[in-house]
Amino acid sequence: MSSSLCVLCRGTKYLCGKAYCPILAKTRVLYKVAKVSDELFGSSPPSIFVGRIGYPTVFAGPMAPMETGETSIYDFPELWVSKPIDDIVSMRLGLFLGRKTVSVKNVDDRFVQDLQQLVLVLRPVDIEMKFAKKPTGFSFSEYEPPMGPRAPIEKLKIVSMPSTARVVERVYSDVDVSATDAVIELYRGGVPVSQIQKIFSVGALGNAKRRRLVPTRWAITAVDDIISKHLINERIRFFKHLSEIQVFVRMYAKNLFISILVPGEWSFEWMEAWFPNSTWNPGGVEVAIEGDYEFFKPREDYASIGGCYYASRLATAEYLNKISRQAIAIVLREIYPGFDIPIGVWFVREQLRAMYSQQPYRVSSLEEALKIVDKYSALGSKTWVKKSRLLTFLLKNKKLDLYFNFR
Structure with missing residues (x-):
């Protein structure tokens, strides 16, 4: 320096x-x-x-x-x-x-x-x-x-x-x-x-x-x-499905958080992209992307990505409980160069809680949601789709209700 x-x-x-x-x-x-x-x-x-x-x-x-x-x-x-x-x-x-x-x-x-x-x-x-x-x-x-x-x-x-x-x-x-x-x-x-x-x-x-x-x-x-x-x-498993796709975005302290909530039975994915010269990728030359997921019910084994998975799932579950709806949730985080100090999983929980307190983008197709991702993401939606199990699953299943016009 x-x-x-x-x-x-x-x-x-x-x-x-x-x-x-x-x-x-x-x-x-x-x-x-x-x-x-x-x-x-x-x-x-x-x-x-x-x-x-x-x-x-x-x-x-x-x-x-x-x-x-x-x-x-x-x-x-x-x-x-x-x-x-x-x-x-x-x-x-x-x-x-x-x-x-x-x-x-x-x-x-x-x-x-x-x-x-x-x-x-x-x-x-x-x-x-x-x-x-x-x-x-x-x-x-x-x-x-x-x-x-x-x-x-x-x-x-x-x-x-x-x-x-x-x-x-x-x-x-x-x-x-x-x-x-x-x-x-x-x-x-x-x-x-x-x-x-x-x-x-x-x-x-x-x-x-x-x-x-x-x-x-x-x-x-x-x-x-x-x-x-x-x-x-x-609570959430007994609620009606969300009637639209909601996309939340929050940027804070060299971190970007994006949540895509899709109508459907509860499923959840948390993914992190650590850019070079960030906390857990200090000497890397490429972005390191990791994550974990659960289909239809909470996972019983420990998430490979660690404590942030559970902190993000809690914030997401609190929001869905608040609006009395269930959804498929894909939550993404990008950590940029300069955020190079570990400060605890509270950071994820509280940043997502703040994000869910904001008004979301409301769209009728996953393609529209991914355009919003591209608007904010330094990584881009194509890379996220390649790495995300739930996004890949949703895009391959064309018969899902999300491909109909909700309006």
């Missing part, structure tokens, strides 16, 4: 082509690390982390910034949809993690119970952390949002404890219900998905004898999967 570009830009114009300013992000986290010692008093958003390395013995612990008061936004992805990537990265790297080795089965451990109490209240909780040494480092993941400095924790003290939401208290106290049913009840009760994921992760749901800590990245995907399956199996 040319130093002259940085001098001209100063973190305001993104002249380097990146979706964020790495210099600003690094400077902000170094400033915060310089201020912290081996003790921290702050308001946890609330936020916790459960690792996966070494499972069933893992690292787990609370996270908090060096500030008190209303800190919810630090760990509330539903509020991040329009925030600059710079701000999200800087904010997340300001969360300090105090971690301790625990067994996933030992949910009666005092430390684990403190973690449970943190996330059950759904509001910021004042905590004190005593570290074994000064926190250092930071991390990025394709599943979880970025995380800031961490250190072994010697002592955790909950200073203030807001009251627990009634629906959360009821589900937490029900030791006979399954974890799956508990997740659905929380969702129906209006608890945000990101909060349900944390409650699920700390082993606070389900039958008493089967409660376990769940690594954060597994919990995120599990909750997206559970809720979307419920919406599809219990």
Whole structure:
């Protein structure tokens, strides 16, 4: 990267082509690390982390910034949809993690119970952390949002404890219900998905004898999967078919999202095209395209494309549930050079939710829908059709209703 570009830009114009300013992000986290010692008093958003390395013995612990008061936004992805990537990265790297080795089965451990109490209240909780040494480092993941400095924790003290939401208290106290049913009840009760994921992760749901800590990245995907399956199996499959083809488009932070909803029995496909010099194609010379799909019912095996599949399926299922219709959904994502930092599957879920809140293009044929794809896509509809199982299936089946005029 040319130093002259940085001098001209100063973190305001993104002249380097990146979706964020790495210099600003690094400077902000170094400033915060310089201020912290081996003790921290702050308001946890609330936020916790459960690792996966070494499972069933893992690292787990609370996270908090060096500030008190209303800190919810630090760990509330539903509020991040329009925030600059710079701000999200800087904010997340300001969360300090105090971690301790625990067994996933030992949910009666005092430390684990403190973690449970943190996330059950759904509001910021004042905590004190005593570290074994000064926190250092930071991390990025394709599943979880970025995380800031961490250190072994010697002592955790909950200073203030807001009251627990009634629906959360009821589900937490029900030791006979399954974890799956508990997740659905929380969702129906209006608890945000990101909060349900944390409650699920700390082993606070389900039958008493089967409660376990769940690594954060597994919990995120599990909750997206559970809720979307419920919406599809219990709601969407009984709705009438969509009466038209709808095409949604959203562009944000060097990402393009397109959803094509076609009248028919529920089916779903999620595909990603990573351009050279993007996060998962840093040294490539060609666009890397991957995806996965399901015909007629939610898949039982794990999607090869990973957690974004379930995040995108949830956002799509929520929209169809909202309009009381079922459809064949083909959801596409193009990631352009400069978006080269992993920030978590929340990005897909929240960007698609925002996209589905907009008015769609309404057309009467798949050919018209593909013309809209060509209008926005750098890859082009022909390439997408070659790679997409559902688009290929639809184009080969000329007898489908979508080839008649709906008007």
